[in-house]
Amino acid sequence: MTDSITAAHPAATAHGRGRLRTYARLGKLDVYDYYLGIFLALAATLLPLGAFTAGKALVLALFLVGEIAVLMAMVALDDVTGFRDGSDLANYGPDNPLRSKARKPLVAGALTVPQALRFAWTSAAAGAVLWAAAVAVAPHRPPWALVAAAALFVVSLQYSYGLKISYHGFQEVFLVALGAVLVIVPYGLLTGEYSGFLMVQAVLFGFGPLMFGVYSNTNDVAGDRAVGRPTVAALVSERGNAVFIAALSATEFLIGALASLTGAAPWWFVPLMLPATALRTRQYLTGFVRGDIMTARRIGFAVHRLSVALMTVANLLVGWGATR
Template sequence: MTAPAPPPTSRRLRSFFELGKFKIIELWLGFWVGVALLGRSAYQDGRSLAILACILIAGIAVIAATCSLDDIVGVRDGVDQANHREGTRWGVDKPILTGRLDEPSAFRFVHLLAAVAGLGYVAVLGLAWPLPTWLWATMTAMMGLAVNYSYGLKLSYRGAGELVILVGGSGTVLLPYALVKGDAPPQVVISALLVGLWHAQVVMFSNTKDAAGDRATGRMTIAARCTPRGNKLFIASSFLLGMGATWLALFRGLLPSFYLLALAPVWMLQAIQLWRGLRREEWLAARLLGFRVLRIGILALTAINLLFHR
């Protein structure tokens, strides 16, 4: 006997869950690094906990809206038809492409997510006010950039997708800390940039796999614009930049020495990631390793800061 099909409502909810990429928790996991950097005193303050809860909800809603808009535009422009027919990419299910959701339903879901994000944004401002001008401007810009990844300004079509992902990934670490404390010391900024760079590197390998399809459909990512050699140099330089900046920060005392305990396993995994990607051109395998870098790196930074940070 075959298993009974799930009820229509359940299937529809699952389709919205896949549309928003909610199962890819790595997209917002950096939040916990920012929380760990706050120190234990913040966890005993009701106002701080309320700020953290609101920015987490708003952040997840913005990320889900960004992913949903990416799917909507991807089907509209033919990008998903060119790149995702195989359906073999971890964490990626395309309910619009497969016909389980139509575009109007997807847009209604985006509007719901926008309402949730907007309420969270207003709540955060109310709870954390007064805020430095740079902080609320940064938070607003980060949210605005995210939804313009594939929709609106379509920044990922103009070669700025990796930058948007870098900024967004950094924001998951930076904003929780800064909204509670009102500032952002070097350790927080560098930790945020590291997490943002790990996010961007996942996209670099994914975009390399998609370069031919993106080029054919007008989505001119860096991988689509560059020669294969130029793109490999771009990817390699991002890894060298991350490692070089980290060692410089350690040498200058901007990062504590215990960060080496957290980053050593990340660097070993990244070496394998580069070999699988740049040497063997197994782009999706390198992408998958990038998610493992995110998981291990974020969990290690969170644990090490909870252990040593007061």
């Protein structure tokens, strides 16, 4: 029956698939890097296997799907603001051929602002319901985790809409905090505890999106300056921005190194993370020595994903050692 309906209305079916792809672009579903934080929480709680119940798996699943909905709302609202103030038209228009207009459905004319807003608020509502369900079935509800989740929900919707936090100079800090909260909250719901080592990983996880975000900001500096969006790249000189990003790269390494030196992380954590450190160095050299900012941005995604894989291994090693 379904096949006959599809055959009878091929244009409508194709249109439906096209609209779904358009909303997927609006929600940036292809940029899944924030969602990888769930693997760190999973790896930190997985061992011993006998203690990892189906209920815990359900908590992680509900939190992850809720997280996807909340972040889709955040980026859709960001697109609405960027379209209204003209920054996306500048950064994704014909004068900037390195950025694909298809990634911005409002700029491409594939969606209207009311459609984007309906998608954003529907996604936000779904995220709130799913996170509430995750809390309801969680074995633990530490107050700090509940406050962190609630704050993230509220603030993410104000990132570039409403209060427009990113338009008041807090963009870089927010990106790190967002990633950190998405790691520590599900861990807290499963264990009821706070782990120093996991917090180190959570901050490093937040550095991942920050370190491809600052390269995006470097590329988008003209559009951001035009609308008064105060990213570091828009506020300082080219040299100042290069120094800032070099400092961020060094800070990322030092966080892991100090954690190992102080006992917050195992001694072997820094050597384990060296492949990601080397790739981060390559990213900087590509962007600010070779002058290829957009390739450097793409390398940032690879660094983040490699870092998540290495930190996942670290958590499994710690868990395995604790069960021996």
